[in-house]
Amino acid sequence: GNSVTQMEGPVTLSEEAFLTINCTYTATGYPSLFWYVQYPGEGLQLLLKATKADDKGSNKGFEATYRKETTSFHLEKGSVQVSDSAVYFCALSAQRNSGNTPLVFGKGTRLSVIA
Amino acid sequence: GAVVSQHPSRVICKSGTSVKIECRSLDFQATTMFWYRQFPKKSLMLMATSNEGSKATYEQGVEKDKFLINHASLTLSTLTVTSAHPEDSSFYICSARPLLGTQYFGPGTRLLVL
Numbered sequence: 076g077n078s079v080t081q082m083e084g085p086v087t088l089s090e091e092a093f094l095t096i097n098c099t100y101t102a103t104g105y106p107s108l109f110w111y112v113q114y115p116g117e118g119l120q121l122l123l124k125a126t127k128a129d130d131k132g133s134n135k136g137f138e139a140t141y142r143k144e145t146t147s148f149h150l151e152k153g154s155v156q157v158s159d160s161a162v163y164f165c166a167l168s169a170q171r172n173s174g175n176t177p178l179v180f181g182k183g184t185r186l187s188v189i190a
Numbered sequence: 191g192a193v194v195s196q197h198p199s200r201v202i203c204k205s206g207t208s209v210k211i212e213c214r215s216l217d218f219q220a221t222t223m224f225w226y227r228q229f230p231k232k233s234l235m236l237m238a239t240s241n242e243g244s245k246a247t248y249e250q251g252v253e254k255d256k257f258l259i260n261h262a263s264l265t266l267s268t269l270t271v272t273s274a275h276p277e278d279s280s281f282y283i284c285s286a287r288p289l290l291g292t293q294y295f296g297p298g299t300r301l302l303v304l
Contacts, residue, residue, distance in 0.1 A: 118298055177224055
């Protein structure tokens, strides 16, 4: 079946440090890949996405490249800020026969950035 | 961006009672809504998918008689936890998706059953 594996946290970084959160997936066919972010007390927000191999999603300084050969979608940011502290979820969307495309999530990685 | 609301945000109930959680898409028509459950330090688990006007499709292992889902309009879906027990305590999150587009998530509802 479809699954997403992401590195376990928590991850604690100093402000302006480089961030990488690893994410690998298992899926049949050609899924779309997503990163969602959940700030304290809020719902999940879409951070970025990529819909086909070699696509790069980017938003708010975050980037992730859809690597089919390594089945990966690692999240990176060159210089994190305290406001980036949140839980980050990697997810994939796989087409079903029903036409619905539910998301399959990783377990989430908590990031804490300290000043 | 698109907004999805959930009500209530937090509910505490006695064991054996039923609890209804509402999920509304505020500025778009949601042809499909999804209900997820999030356990502490674990990922979101899809419970069911509902399309407006039709019966919900439940994931394997989710009791349809326990978790009643109604998607009566293009902007509202409800999840009713019937005869709730302490093991039903969790964080329930809905998402809504327009016909063409991505999913938008609600802020979640924390349920505590005593």
